[in-house]
Amino acid sequence: MSAGRPGRRISAGVLIALAAAFLSGFPRPAPPAPDGGARPPASASHPADDGPVRGGTLKIATEAPVAGDPLGLEEAIVRPDPSWSLVYRGLVRLDGGRLVGDLARDVRIERAGETVVVRLRLDGARFDGGAPVTAADVRRSLSLYLSPFYTGAFRDHLSALEGSSAYRSRGDEAALAVAEEGDAVVLRARTPTALFFRALQAPIFPAAALPVPDGRAAVRAFAERIRAGEVPGTGPYRVAEAGPGRLVLVRAETPEGGAALLDRVEIATVEPGGTPEGADVLIRLRAGERPEGRWSEDRAPLPYVLFLAFDVRRTARELRQAAAHLDRTALAEALQAAGFRARPEAAYGPPGLWTEAADPGGGTARSAGRPVRETGGEKSNAGKGSADAGGSGALSLAYDRDHPFGAALAPAIVSALQASGWSIAGEGLPREAFYAKVMAGEGSPAFLWPLADPDVVGEWWRLHGTPHDVDRLGLNVMHFSDPVVDRALSAAYRAIPGTEDGAVLRQAFERIAAAAPLVPLVRPEAVVWVREGVHVGLPALGRRPLVERWWKAEKEGR
Incomplete structure (x- = not known):
């Protein structure tokens, strides 16, 4: 982007x-x-x-x-x-x-x-x-x-x-x-x-x-x-x-x-633009219009659970507060508009979509349910919806702009945070630049990190001739080298499929969920709309289906 x-x-x-x-x-x-x-x-x-x-x-x-x-x-x-x-x-x-x-x-x-x-x-x-x-x-x-x-x-x-x-x-x-x-x-x-x-x-x-x-x-x-x-x-x-x-x-x-x-x-x-625009169809359905023909909806959950991970090693206080004071409604609506649906039951750890951390300075992280303004004297950038807007804010959301989920989620997250009164800038980086920052532990204080592709990091790193443990490298960056989490995930990575220690993994993911400001997001659910005998794919990102699904419509008669 x-x-x-x-x-x-x-x-x-x-x-x-x-x-x-x-x-x-x-x-x-x-x-x-x-x-x-x-x-x-x-x-x-x-x-x-x-x-x-x-x-x-x-x-x-x-x-x-x-x-x-x-x-x-x-x-x-x-x-x-x-x-x-x-x-x-x-x-x-x-x-x-x-x-x-x-x-x-x-x-x-x-x-x-x-x-x-x-x-x-x-x-x-x-x-x-x-x-x-x-x-x-x-x-x-x-x-x-x-x-x-x-x-x-x-x-x-x-x-x-x-x-x-x-x-x-x-x-x-x-x-x-x-x-x-x-x-x-x-x-x-x-x-x-x-x-x-x-x-x-x-x-x-x-x-x-x-x-x-x-x-x-x-x-x-x-x-x-x-x-x-x-x-x-x-x-x-x-x-x-x-x-x-x-x-x-x-x-x-x-x-x-x-x-x-x-x-x-x-x-x-077909030529670009030759397939029906799925968003247009869904907008009409939401408005109560009846497109030609009969439509039905097929759904399939995707096996990915994403996490928004803030790097707390350098700016712990500001970022913990930022994660704790997210406007849940605004962010959830933006994520749904980007095609994601809250599925807390699909993730490990305690139920609920967002974490609430204790303020490191004392007291609770949320006051009467209202978002607290940014720290450090930064001015609000509320209302700016660009993923790459916001100037030099207290927060910066870096993401792999070549990764379909990262590129789809980042604008929604940045927009919701800005609407909540936080000064935040989106930083869409080319894939190699993003992974270089992650591997070196440098740069932006916030990363959007897709758990679905930890092996992508290893593949990129291997090209440079550096020995690595694919999951261990990426997850250590994500989880701040928590020794309990690190040992559990490393053991699961090396385990024969199906023999992982479920109790140890649950404990690890509970620690991940509780270690603010790690925020478990969603498990996406792909939707394909079907008309008559011709099945046409709606907007997709690469090979991973991602469809706006917050418009509701009855299956019959639409």
């Missing part, structure tokens, strides 16, 4: 991640019609019952390129492309942050000293066409991601797999610790972190279709074969057409690939 601009325009885009949630019906296939015949197509917008929509074509318009990046070659963090995940699946997937099986019907993790054994029971997983998924397919697929010629994020995160160093240096694929035991594939990893398990979402391909990665050109040529639909997948859909500005997926031939609820998915690129 450039200085002086009131906010960042939220571009219209498609909520493909939401589409993936209801396009595939893992793990049960669609039931046949009662008479054993073909299922009749159901209405795509208003099915007769509350079950999923079956049959028909889903048409998606997007301003983003639709060719996609099925191998994640351009990604700096593990973030599987949601559209291609309908065609190619990984061994595991994340469900609201929880590790669950995908191709693997069962995932068992055992520890043997510093070595972790991951046992993945495939149990009949097959490629489109009927060929079973084997350990050889898994080994060859992982070797592609571990190749020195692969440039995406999967490579570094999978490097905990035993034998990866030998493979990279000598090309010895047999050295990779991937074995077949009955109907299970067994991986051996040395001191893996949570990022290793996230990287197991990498798509698995048939061994016979994979190239020998002897150069970057070979890897990119394989990506083109994927886009052309020449490589069998394991998802409920297969590629029927892929070209500039258009991707068409159709139901896969084999039911083992998962249950495809729809017959066809068409994704097309």
Whole structure:
């Protein structure tokens, strides 16, 4: 966001991640019609019952390129492309942050000293066409991601797999610790972190279709074969057409690939401004107008809980007071207008959205519910709504202007604080400049920090050749090196997924919530509005759906 601009325009885009949630019906296939015949197509917008929509074509318009990046070659963090995940699946997937099986019907993790054994029971997983998924397919697929010629994020995160160093240096694929035991594939990893398990979402391909990665050109040529639909997948859909500005997926031939609820998915690129403006639709709904056609609303919570963290190491008194005297109503309304909804039950710690700290100078932080004016003799900048306005105030909110959540939240927070009588300036920094400030402990007294992407910090830091512990570095900055919190989060980061000490984590997050002025914000909830048989994504930020949802409308008749 450039200085002086009131906010960042939220571009219209498609909520493909939401589409993936209801396009595939893992793990049960669609039931046949009662008479054993073909299922009749159901209405795509208003099915007769509350079950999923079956049959028909889903048409998606997007301003983003639709060719996609099925191998994640351009990604700096593990973030599987949601559209291609309908065609190619990984061994595991994340469900609201929880590790669950995908191709693997069962995932068992055992520890043997510093070595972790991951046992993945495939149990009949097959490629489109009927060929079973084997350990050889898994080994060859992982070797592609571990190749020195692969440039995406999967490579570094999978490097905990035993034998990866030998493979990279000598090309010895047999050295990779991937074995077949009955109907299970067994991986051996040395001191893996949570990022290793996230990287197991990498798509698995048939061994016979994979190239020998002897150069970057070979890897990119394989990506083109994927886009052309020449490589069998394991998802409920297969590629029927892929070209500039258009991707068409159709139901896969084999039911083992998962249950495809729809017959066809068409994704097309349109010119900027060619998709309906979601805010316009919602404004009309709020005013009681009835847009053409029938509209319904689909919702899906996103697995992110954000925190607004003030750096109290240098200006503790002023910032503690600022956090304690926030005008709750104004800030909550602004956050809701930015697309966020208070969901205190989704966060750890005691209920409630905002913290109230004791004034370090004595007494309570709030007086009769009225905000206290800024300290230090600063003049009020109330009424200035720009995220980058406010002059040299007592507070400065620094944020990563390239991060979708930070860029969306910062203007609302700054505006609400200014309206409450606080002098505050927004400081939108380029990503590298923001992380450099965070890592160096310099600069602005307040940071907007997204907990959802602690690994982004590590990825940026790794580029500069500095050893790091991804979570530990970022969280120490956030939590002011509280030893209890630090130990608990570091232990959770190193723990095998699902084995974290829940009691210790709860204690840590209670301390975070109580250690003013850390303010737990919200868990966003994405909303997609559906009209007739065409599902169109409303404004989204990058790949993370974020829709203004404070306008209320009845589902029926609007």
